[in-house]
Amino acid sequence: METSETSGQLEEALERVHATGPERLGRLTNHAPMVVEALAARGRAGAVHRWLDLYRDRLEDFPDRVAPVTDDNWAQALGDPRRAADWIDHFARALAERPWRTVLAEWWPRLLPGLYGGSTHPVIRVGHAVRTLESGENAPRRTELAHALGYWAAVHHTVSGVTALPAAPTAEASLDAGPAIPDGLLGFPARLAAVRQLPDWAGEVTDPRAARERLAELVRAATHRYATHGHGEATMLVHASTAPNAVLRTLDSLPRDLWAPSLHAAWTASAAVTAMYAPAEPVTYVPPARLTAEEVMERALAHGDEHVIKFTDTAVDVGDERALAAAQRAIEISEPLV
Known part of the structure; x- marks a missing residue:
C-alpha cells in the first residue's frame, strides 16, 4: 500500500512531531506519531498534515536535557520522566551505531516489565515505529523509534504483587473473569495500583508459536469486547487491545525467545486495563451499518480522535465483522477531535 508519495509525507510528518515532546502537562501522551503512522499505513498519508494541524x-516543545544517559548509568535513569530528552538522545546514538533490530532486541526485555508507564502508550508508539521500519528504513523512521524507546525508558513503571487467579480457557472469558476495580479512584496510576488479582491466562506458555497464537487471540478478544464494554471508559479501554497489538506487531522483529515473555506482559496489561475500567454491565451493540475496513477507517479519520484512529487501525488488523463493529462503537461514544 505504501508508495513513494506516502513515504515522503510520513517522513515530513514525523519530522514535525520530533520537534515536540512525548507528553504534555507532564501526564498526557503525544499521540501524533502513532496516528500519522496509522494513517499512512492505511493509505491516508495525504491526510497526515491536515490532522497534525488540528x-x-x-x-x-521538546523537553530540556538533564545529563547524558550512558551504558554505565542507564539503570539509575530508568523510570525518570525528567530524563526523557536524555533517553531519546541515548537511543538516537545507539540507532546511529547499530542496526535497529539489534537495539530493539537488547532493550525490549529491559523495558517490557515497565510496559504500564505512560498508560501503555510507549509500547504502542514502539509498535507503530517498528511497523513503519519494517516497511522501509530511513532516518526519520529510525528517529521515531529512538523517541518511542526513549519515552518508554523515561516513564518505565512496573507492577508487582498481583495474585494469579485461575483462568478460563479463552482470552475472552478470562478478560471477563478479572475482578473489576471499584469506582471512585481517579487516574490511571491510582487505578493500576488497585489491581491486585488477575486471571493467569498466559499461564505457562513458553513456545514461541503458541505465544504468537495466544497474543493474536488476546488482541481479537479485547477488540471485540470493546463493542459491548467500551462505555465503561471510551478512551482508556481502547488500550486493552492497542497495547497487546503493538506487542504482536513487534514480534517478528524480535528474537523468538522474547515472544513468550512478550505475551505474558501484554496479557497482564490488557487484563489490568480491562479490570480498571470495567462497566457495571455490558450492553448489546448492533452497528448501524455493515461497513468495510476502508469505510470504517475513513469514518475514524473524519472523527479525528487519536484513540479512535488507533483503535480502528487495530480493528482493521483483526479484520472481522465484530472488530469493525467495535471500531464503529468507538466512533459513536468518543469525543471527536474538533
Missing part, C-alpha cells in the same frame, strides 16, 4: 495545540 492536533498541534496538544503538543509541547
Whole structure:
C-alpha cells in the first residue's frame, strides 16, 4: 500500500512531531506519531498534515536535557520522566551505531516489565515505529523509534504483587473473569495500583508459536469486547487491545525467545486495563451499518480522535465483522477531535 508519495509525507510528518515532546502537562501522551503512522499505513498519508494541524495545540516543545544517559548509568535513569530528552538522545546514538533490530532486541526485555508507564502508550508508539521500519528504513523512521524507546525508558513503571487467579480457557472469558476495580479512584496510576488479582491466562506458555497464537487471540478478544464494554471508559479501554497489538506487531522483529515473555506482559496489561475500567454491565451493540475496513477507517479519520484512529487501525488488523463493529462503537461514544 505504501508508495513513494506516502513515504515522503510520513517522513515530513514525523519530522514535525520530533520537534515536540512525548507528553504534555507532564501526564498526557503525544499521540501524533502513532496516528500519522496509522494513517499512512492505511493509505491516508495525504491526510497526515491536515490532522497534525488540528492536533498541534496538544503538543509541547521538546523537553530540556538533564545529563547524558550512558551504558554505565542507564539503570539509575530508568523510570525518570525528567530524563526523557536524555533517553531519546541515548537511543538516537545507539540507532546511529547499530542496526535497529539489534537495539530493539537488547532493550525490549529491559523495558517490557515497565510496559504500564505512560498508560501503555510507549509500547504502542514502539509498535507503530517498528511497523513503519519494517516497511522501509530511513532516518526519520529510525528517529521515531529512538523517541518511542526513549519515552518508554523515561516513564518505565512496573507492577508487582498481583495474585494469579485461575483462568478460563479463552482470552475472552478470562478478560471477563478479572475482578473489576471499584469506582471512585481517579487516574490511571491510582487505578493500576488497585489491581491486585488477575486471571493467569498466559499461564505457562513458553513456545514461541503458541505465544504468537495466544497474543493474536488476546488482541481479537479485547477488540471485540470493546463493542459491548467500551462505555465503561471510551478512551482508556481502547488500550486493552492497542497495547497487546503493538506487542504482536513487534514480534517478528524480535528474537523468538522474547515472544513468550512478550505475551505474558501484554496479557497482564490488557487484563489490568480491562479490570480498571470495567462497566457495571455490558450492553448489546448492533452497528448501524455493515461497513468495510476502508469505510470504517475513513469514518475514524473524519472523527479525528487519536484513540479512535488507533483503535480502528487495530480493528482493521483483526479484520472481522465484530472488530469493525467495535471500531464503529468507538466512533459513536468518543469525543471527536474538533
